[in-house]
Amino acid sequence: MDLDIVGLSRLQFAATALYHFLFVPLTLGLAVILGIMETVYVMTQRPIWRQMTKFWGTLFGINFALGVATGIVMEFQFGMNWSYYSHYVGDIFGAPLAIEGLMAFFLEATLVGLFFFGWERLSKVKHLIVTWAMALGTNFSALWILIANGWMQNPAGAALNPQTMRMEVTSFAEVLFNPVAQAKFVHTVSAGYTVAALFVLGVSAWYLLKGRHVDLAKRSLTVAASFGLAASLSVVVLGDESGYLSGEHQSMKLAAVEAMWETEPAPASFTAFGFPDQEARETHYAVHIPWVMGLIGTRSLDTQIPGIKNLVEQAKGRIQNGLIAYDLLDEIRAHGHQPIPAEVRARFDAHSGDLGHALLLKRYVDDPRQATAAQIEQAAWDTVPQVAPLFWTFRVMVGLGFFFILLTLVFFWHTARHQIDTMPRWLLRVAVWSIPLPWIAAECGWFVAEFGRQPWAIEGVLPVAVAVSNLSATTVLGTLLGFVAIYTVLLIVEMKLMLKAIRKGPQLDEQDRAELQTSPHALPQQSAAF
Known part of the structure; x- marks a missing residue:
């Protein structure tokens, strides 16, 4: 990336978006998990489920606050860096962005x-309704952002x-019903549930390894295993x-993700491994899996997926066609408001669909x-993003996705067979060390979606180089730093607060103690003390 005004503006938005997206997925998923846990509490009246809801709710609250703080800046950047x-x-x-702001x-x-x-001011059922409304509100807030982003990928309507x-x-x-936006919403939300x-x-798993808060950990692990298996399967x-x-609306992105330089006979193969070479315009040491890409990209056996070189030739034609529209603009604007x-x-109108290509x-x-x-x-050739x-990044994301299915499936197997107490300790350690991995996968997904759209701010309509504000590179670099x-600093603060809350564990309030004393499902006092 050239570190000019365009490159720096892109880098600044990417940095703030990547930081913000560290908080969003956990917020989306934890809100639903809280609803599940509190539902069990209301249905069973077991105090342990109330403690679980409040404990994971504390971690949700810390993450939610930091997510809001980091998200505010992104909306202002559209006016500042992308005027x-x-x-x-x-x-x-502006419309979906404003609705998202109101909801958030x-x-x-x-x-x-x-x-x-x-908790002490509402009845159990009313508080449960609030929890589920919070979960739905959090997810619908994400919907409007993804409608806006989906329109950038496929400018329909x-x-x-x-x-x-x-x-x-x-x-x-x-x-509103842009198919790209709807697919991005359900895919992103499922990724958040997996996180x-x-x-x-x-x-x-960490609590079980330490022998702390065992009753809470066992039940939480059971919920997470089943919920995580469903979420990770849905992500795939x-x-x-x-x-x-992408094959239908963003052919160049799909070809770049596949490093497919030439158009192959249908159905196209999937490149499992290789070293893309942008200068030589070929992929070295490629290992192909027959038919897979054709089925994914077209869902047929006889539809071709165009390669990068073929799409570049199409782009040349669209640039020439867009120049006609650009020339007609002078004549139209000469009429003013007449x-x-x-x-x-x-x-x-016949040529305006290619005007964006002329703007390249x-x-x-x-x-x-x-x-x-x-x-x-x-x-x-500028329509080709950096392929390597x-x-x-796409292959790291896909590999992690299948790992999450395997991991949650193993834990689901153990929990369904009531084998948590005999679960191997190495498996618990794998779960602990796997905590950062879904964030890596989520960030990879964001990168593929946004970096793969380059050089477009709006796919086929507005190039990034035209969309940027007239600022000095020094100004953008200073704000970026x-x-x-x-x-x-905010990320470090959140991690410290989260780790402190986890080490501290669930805390019993007066209502918890009262329910533990009166509930027929109360835990032994020694367990409750944890």
Whole structure:
């Protein structure tokens, strides 16, 4: 990445997003796990499940607070670092972003407050309703962000107004029910559930290894194993759906992830291993698995997946076609707010879908119509993201996903057979050491989705190089370093608070002690003391 204004702005947004996404998945998953645990408490009246809900709720609260703090900055960055992007697509992008803000800062915050301060003020059933509402609110907050992000990947339900040079909504229903957005939502949420399940599983395993809070750990481990197995399986299934939609709407991303330079006969093979070489435009020592990529990318045996070189040739044609639309813009804008002649508008509409490709030339020449053949060639190759990082990151993510299925399946087997007490200690240690892995997988998924979209801010519509604000590189570099420093401190603070809460363990309040004394399901006093 060139460290100019565009590269630094990209790096700053990537850094803040990656930091923020360390907190989001755990929030999404823990909220649902809290709902499950409290449901068992209300149904069984066993005090241990109330303690479990409050203990994991404390960890949820710490993570939620840091997630909100790191997420605020991202929304301001659209106006600060990406001002032309905000101008160009604000009419579409702003709506889901505003709804998410309202849900995050009003609905979620209110419900989180009721969850923590309503234990003694609400009945058991009412508090359970609050907990599930909090879980749903947290997940629906993520929905609106992913609707906005999904539109960036597949800009459906919108069209460019050439007189205002702004994208405008033509169908909000198409924006809302964008298939890419819906697939990203369920896939991201499932990944968050996996993060939370592996977190609960690992912490519970640590308690069992230490012989502390054994009753809480056994029950938490049981919930995490079953919930984690379902979540990790759904991640793989929904990831397959995302792969199919990438083949349909983002062919270049799919080809880059596969390091597929040439178009292969259908069904295409999956490259399990290899060393992509961007300069030579080939993949060395590639190991292929026949048919797999064709089935994932097209769900058929006779549909081809275009290779990178073929897609670059298509990009050249789209650049040439976009130049016609760019030329017509001068004629349209010369009319000001007067009606556009029907013939001119019809010609523009016929070519406007490729206008974004013409804007790729802005990186090399102020007026794209003055571009040389060499510059058009270079702009076409700019549509190819860096292949090697995508290739390897995707395979790390997929490998970890299958590991999570295996790990949760083993724990589910032991818990279903009531063999927690005889579970091998090495297996518990594997669970503890696996705690960071789902975060790595989630960050890899974010990287593949966003880095694979380059060079587009809006796929096929607005290049990143055009979307950036007119700032100095020094300014962006200074704020980038500042954000990294502040966010690193926040991350350290969260880790210290989480570790302190885990070491401290569940704490009994007056209601806990009263229920332990009166409940027929009360635990032995020695166990309850933990």
